[in-house]
Amino acid sequence: MDYTYILDKIYQKPLKVAEGDCKEYLREIFEFHLSNTPYWRGKAGNVDLDEIFQGSLNEVFEKVFNSGLVVEEDYLRSNWLDFVPDGYSGRIRFYQSSGTTRERAIGHWDRGYSSVLLRYLRESLDGIYGLDRIYNESHQMRALAHGPYGWYQDEISELVWSYGGVLYFIGMETEGLKKVYAKYGTEALLKALKPLVRYTERVMKKDRINTVRSAPPLMSLFEGYADSIETIMISGVGINRDLFSYLRETFENAALIPFYGYYGFGDLVGIQKGGSFWYYPNHPFTIIFPLKTSDDGYRIVRYNERGLVGVIIARPELLIVKVEDETALRVPPEGPFGWDGFGDPFRRV
Numbered sequence: 001m002d003y004t005y006i007l008d009k010i011y012q013k014p015l016k017v018a019e020g021d022c023k024e025y026l027r028e029i030f031e032f033h034l035s036n037t038p039y040w041r042g043k044a045g046n047v048d049l050d051e052i053f054q055g056s057l058n059e060v061f062e063k064v065f066n067s068g069l070v071v072e073e074d075y076l077r078s079n080w081l082d083f084v085p086d087g088y089s090g091r092i093r094f095y096q097s098s099g100t101t102r103e104r105a106i107g108h109w110d111r112g113y114s115s116v117l118l119r120y121l122r123e124s125l126d127g128i129y130g131l132d133r134i135y136n137e138s139h140q141m142r143a144l145a146h147g148p149y150g151w152y153q154d155e156i157s158e159l160v161w162s163y164g165g166v167l168y169f170i171g172m173e174t175e176g177l178k179k180v181y182a183k184y185g186t187e188a189l190l191k192a193l194k195p196l197v198r199y200t201e202r203v204m205k206k207d208r209i210n211t212v213r214s215a216p217p218l219m220s221l222f223e224g225y226a227d228s229i230e231t232i233m234i235s236g237v238g239i240n241r242d243l244f245s246y247l248r249e250t251f252e253n254a255a256l257i258p259f260y261g262y263y264g265f266g267d268l269v270g271i272q273k274g275g276s277f278w279y280y281p282n283h284p285f286t287i288i289f290p291l292k293t294s295d296d297g298y299r300i301v302r303y304n305e306r307g308l309v310g311v312i313i314a315r316p317e318l319l320i321v322k323v324e325d326e327t328a329l330r331v332p333p334e335g336p337f338g339w340d341g342f343g344d345p346f347r348r349v
Contacts (some may be wrong), residue, residue, distance in 0.1 A: 001028055001316050002090065003112025012122045014282065015336045019057045021031050022284040026060070026314050027053045033319040039082040040319060043069060053137055057339075058300055061289055066297035069321045076320070080106045083318060088246070090317055094202045095150040097263035109151060110317040113285070117266045118158050120282035124269035127336040129255045131163065135211075141165025142299060143232075144203055145213035146172060146196060155266050156213050165211065168203050172196045190217075197221060216243050219250075226251045235259035235267065239349055241275035260345065264313050264320060271334055273343070278331045280341040287312040288342055291323065298323075301330050309342060 010017070010025060015265055030049055033040040041077045076083070084092065091111035096104040126132040135141040141163045142175045143239030149171045160167040172193055188215050204207065211231040212222055216238035222229060232247060232254045239258050247256050258270035260279040265286040268339045270279040289300045301307035310323040328342035 001032065003110060003115065003316070006112070006247060006316075007115060007119075010210035010284070011119060013118075014120045015127065015338065017283045017338075019339075022287075023057055024051060025284040026287070027315070028314070029314040029319055032316065036087075037083060037319065038083040038086070039071070039079070044224060057287075058289070061109075061287060061310070061312065062298055062300060064312060064321055065291065065323070066330065071320055071322055073322070073325070076322070077103075077105045080108070083320065084108060085317065088317055092317055095263055096148075105263065110315065113266075113315055113317070114154055114158055116161060117155060117282065121155075121159055121267065121269065122162060124280070124336065125159075128271060129231075129257055129270065131231065131255070134255075135163040137164065141211050142207060142209050143213065144168045144170065144200065144209045146170050146200070146215065146218055147213070148172065151263060151266055152261065160211070163271075167206070168209075170196050170199050170203075209243060216343060219247065223250055226254065229254045231255050231257065233257045233259055234260045239277055244272060262311075264318070273334065275333075275341050276329070276331075278334055278341045278343040280334070280337040280339070281347070283339055285313070285315050287314070289340065290328045290342055303330050303332055305330060309345065 010021065027049060034044040034047060035041065047067060047069070052067060053060055053195050054065075085216055092108050094106055094108045094113065095202070096106055109156040141160055142166055143156070143160045145167060147153065147156070147169075152172065153169050157167055157169065172195075204222065206291070208228050209225065210228055211233075212229055213233040214222075215233060219232070219234070229251050230253060232251060234256070235258065244256055258272065258277045258279070260268040260270060265282070268279045268281055270277050280306035288304070288309060288311050289311040291298045292301050292307045298310065306327050306329050307329050308328045311320070311322045311324060313320040317339070325346040328343055331341045331343040334341065
């Protein structure tokens with residue numbers, strides 16, 4: 001299975017992937033990695049895919065987590081090469097996580113996944129926020145993005161270009177920033193990011209930026225230009241009702257779009273629901289359910305119940321089954337999404 005086939009046959013309508021197609025794809029990915037990837041070959045003798053892939057997608061998800069397939073975080077961080085399929089012929093690039101909470105991890109993407117992610121982002125952003133009606137031949141997207149180099153830069157570049165826009169990407173050193181922000185506040189954070197502050201001010205004074213991709217503590221840098229900003233994409237620590245109230249009061253003309261980012265799969269698009277923020281993964285490549293543990297093993301929580309975030313990343317170049325050190329609510333389908341999401345993720349810094 002390669003990305004040409006995936007894009008042509010499986011992912012024509014990113015937000016309309018049927019449960020049966022998702023299960024079939026997921027099984028093919030497991031079969032491939034259990035035969036071809038060093039880490040997963042070591043598990044193959046103890047995995048009964050016929051048993052695992054009986055029942056609904058929710059049941060399959062639980063059985064995957066209850067079959068001894070969860071990857072330990074420390075092992076993944078130390079042995080990332082064990083997760084690259086032998087002889088893989090795609091175009092792989094290794095990326096680092098942002099490292100805002102702990103030391104950076106290393107993971108890999110096939111270049112084809114960028115095309116998959118772009119389709120998901122465009123369908124979601126246009127379907128929920130109507131960005132395709134804002135930016136066109138007569139009105140160009142002019143964007144400024146803050147963030148670490150790597151997948152983040154590639155993703156936002158492809159997204160802006162897809163709207164016919166231009167992008168200023170102002171990279172920054174992000175390792176340990178969540179701890180700085182939690183302990184010392186915004187002023188200390190901005191002091192640690194002096195070059196970013198300086199170059200942001202330089203661009204904002206010279207160009208008429210209408211689209212911003214940044215993090216909550218940095219939004220004060222754009223207050224003086226609020227009248228010209230039409231779209232704000234935001235992720236990271238501090239996304240809550242108070243932040244969005246501030247953004248709505250300050251940037252009255254802007255669409256506010258919450259994102260949930262992770263180096264293993266990129267950004268997921270969110271929706272504000274009252275005082276909550278719900279995020280929806282890009283099935284079938286990323287499947288997420290909050291989980292709880294009991295004497296019977298892992299179980300998906302009920303709607304609006306909080307649990308540990310369980311993630312399956314399933315792609316030709318990468319298969320990861322993880323339980324994150326983070327909790328979230330299980331939330332039902334919403335808007336254009338035909339599957340469950342997760343809400344108000346929380347990780348103690």
